[in-house]
Amino acid sequence: MRANLSLIENISIGMQYRKNLSGKDATRLTSCLLEKMKMTPNANKRMEELSDCEIFVGKFFRAATTNVENIIIDKPALLLPDVRYSDFIIFILNALATEPRCEVLNKLPKCIVIDYEWNKSIWDSLEIQNA
Amino acid sequence: MRNSESSFVENLGKNTLEHIHYVNQVLLLAVTSIKYGFSFNYYKNSAVRTVVAKQVFFTAWQILPQFTLASGLLSYILISIVIGTTISYGLSEYAIELALKILVFELLPIMAALFVALRSGAAINTEIALMTVNNEFRGLEQTGTDPEKLELIPRVIGGVISVLSISAISTFVTLFISYLSTYGFEFWAISEFNKIITKVFTPISTLALWLKLITFGFLVTTIPIVTGKLSLKSVSYIPVSVLQGMVRLFFSIMLVEVATLAIYYI
Numbered sequence: 022m023r024a025n026l027s028l029i030e031n032i033s034i035g036m037q038y039r040k041n042l043s044g045k046d047a048t049r050l051t052s053c054l055l056e057k058m059k060m061t062p063n064a065n066k067r068m069e070e071l072s073d074c075e076i077f078v079g080k081f082f083r084a085a086t087t088n089v090e091n092i093i094i095d096k097p098a099l100l101l102p103d104v105r106y107s108d109f110i111i112f113i114l115n116a117l118a119t120e121p122r123c124e125v126l127n128k129l130p131k132c133i134v135i136d137y138e139w140n141k142s143i144w145d146s147l148e149i150q151n152a
Numbered sequence: 153m154r155n156s157e158s159s160f161v162e163n164l165g166k167n168t169l170e171h172i173h174y175v176n177q178v179l180l181l182a183v184t185s186i187k188y189g190f191s192f193n194y195y196k197n198s199a200v201r202t203v204v205a206k207q208v209f210f211t212a213w214q215i216l217p218q219f220t221l222a223s224g225l226l227s228y229i230l231i232s233i234v235i236g237t238t239i240s241y242g243l244s245e246y247a248i249e250l251a252l253k254i255l256v257f258e259l260l261p262i263m264a265a266l267f268v269a270l271r272s273g274a275a276i277n278t279e280i281a282l283m284t285v286n287n288e289f290r291g292l293e294q295t296g297t298d299p300e301k302l303e304l305i306p307r308v309i310g311g312v313i314s315v316l317s318i319s320a321i322s323t324f325v326t327l328f329i330s331y332l333s334t335y336g337f338e339f340w341a342i343s344e345f346n347k348i349i350t351k352v353f354t355p356i357s358t359l360a361l362w363l364k365l366i367t368f369g370f371l372v373t374t375i376p377i378v379t380g381k382l383s384l385k386s387v388s389y390i391p392v393s394v395l396q397g398m399v400r401l402f403f404s405i406m407l408v409e410v411a412t413l414a415i416y417y418i
Contacts, residue, residue: 023279025206034202034203035297038199042198088295089294
């Protein structure tokens with residue numbers, strides 16, 4: 022995430038470059054994603070004004086819109102200290118999977134979470150790699 | 153004794169090679185930026201246009217009121233000093249010419265370069281060093297993004313545009329202040345003032361000024377970028393990297409300034 026860009030710009034700049042989209046189109050698509058996450062009010066805020074969840078979403082969508090095969094989330098408790106992170110990550114993945122307007126996402130990346138073994142029970146629906 | 157001698161020679165050789173590599177990287181980035189900067193196709197990608205525009209916004213637009221005020225104040229004080237001094241020596245006809253040469257060709261360009269260096273150079277250096285530490289360049293390459301095209305060259309182009317634009321605006325302010333300081337709110341002296349301007353801004357001196365400003369524009373962005381990129385991959389090394397970058401930048405700006413003074417006046 023770039024400190025001098027807003028949440029929406031941080032996500033859309035990658036789409037603009039890789040998909041050769043116009044700034045307007047990339048912003049529209051990013052808005053769809055943020056709307057799903059109920060983060061529209063803070064879309065134009067910069068990093069210092071964003072919560073840990075919003076920063077995480079920014080980083081995750083930045084990665085997801087590159088069409089990478091895998092996204093590795095290493096110790097999510099450190100990135101999302103204020104929420105039940107397993108639920109939150111599943112919420113993000115559901116939001117991505119059920120967003121028909123986001124045509125830039127050719128396919129959803131595989132999400133690999135690296136977490137401590139004692140948290141294994143909360144990751145039933147995701148692929149788990151033990152830390 | 154032999155060991156210390158050999159280690160001295162080794163260090164000297166190592167440092168020389170490092171410096172050559174560093175200068176080579178700066179020149180390479182500058183040349184690549186020129187190549188892409190003049191390529192129409194490069195700007196077809198909207199992300200490039202966005203990054204250039206953002207760079208100009210943060211580097212030039214945001215500081216424009218403060219810089220214009222500071223340069224206007226400096227111009228007014230210097231012009232008043234020069235006019236007062238030339239009158240006391242009976243050389244008042246050279247007052248504006250002298251003041252403009254000092255301000256427009258020497259002080260304002262270096263002031264613009266230092267302003268941009270302090271405003272954006274340090275930030276760019278830190279940002280690039282952080283990207284190096286976090287392996288972001290490799291990450292971008294692996295996702296099919298050329299980090300040089302998206303992250304580095306737009307910053308260089310934005311830096312050059314910023315130095316050129318804030319220098320141009322401060323030059324206009326200086327010309328306006330020098331006219332007011334000399335003739336007041338009278339319009340009859342415009343043609344006389346134009347003659348002085350034509351005398352000061354000869355084609356060669358204007359070209360030299362443009363070249364100097366463009367060089368400053370490249371220096372204030374390429375040096376922080378390369379220093380950040382060559383920084384050690386440790387967060388604790390970032391302050392050292394920024395310090396090195398700023399010192400190198402300062403000496404490079406001074407070197408260009410001294411060189412242009414020597415070429416122009418000696």
